[in-house]
Amino acid sequence: xxxxxxxxxxxxxxxxxxxxxxxxxWLSHAILLKLMTFGITGLAAWMATQGLPPALAWPLVIAExxxxxxxxxxxxxxxxxxxxxxxxxxxTVIHAGNGWVFTSSNGGWEYPVFLLVASVAHIxxxxxxxxxxxxxx
Numbered sequence: 001x002x003x004x005x006x007x008x009x010x011x012x013x014x015x016x017x018x019x020x021x022x023x024x025x026w027l028s029h030a031i032l033l034k035l036m037t038f039g040i041t042g043l044a045a046w047m048a049t050q051g052l053p054p055a056l057a058w059p060l061v062i063a064e065x066x067x068x069x070x071x072x073x074x075x076x077x078x079x080x081x082x083x084x085x086x087x088x089x090x091x092t093v094i095h096a097g098n099g100w101v102f103t104s105s106n107g108g109w110e111y112p113v114f115l116l117v118a119s120v121a122h123i124x125x126x127x128x129x130x131x132x133x134x135x136x137x
Contacts, residue, residue, distance in 0.1 A: 015128030016074075022081065022118055023072025030064035050094050063087065071122070074131020081119040088116040 034043050040061065044054035063084065070080035091112035098104045102111055127134045 011125070012129045015122070015125040016130055017128070018118065018122055018125065019071055019074055019077050019127050019131065022115070022122055023068050023077070025115065026064050026068025026071060026084070030061050030068060034061050034064070060087065074127040075133050077127045077131060078123050081122045085116065085119055088112045088119060092116065
């Protein structure tokens with residue numbers, strides 16, 4: 001079955017789906033994984049093993065939660081995706097030696113690279129429909 005949408009509607013709907021999925025991913029990664037699974041203490045301890053200051057645990061969770069919320073709502077979402085790119089670049093560097101797949105010891109690098117590409121696509125495409133305040137290019 002072929003979806004019968006007007007051609008001009010598809011890019012805006014596609015951008016919206018990308019924005020919503022990306023926002024939900026950031027929220028689930030911050031809240032479900034970092035807060036509810038590892039906890040701030042566990043996250044801080046892990047960050048120390050990676051050579052990062054443990055004091056960055058809370059700022060990281062706050063940045064991911066705030067950024068994910070802004071992206072999900074379409075409240076200057078493109079700027080939020082841009083602001084979160086350094087987090088994804090850092091995650092890519094940290095996981096680069098672990099291998100491709102998330103089942104690798106300490107997680108693989110496919111997840112942060114995919115999200116980095118999705119974030120760049122969001123920045124380029126825009127927030128799509130149903131955004132509270134679309135970011136201007």
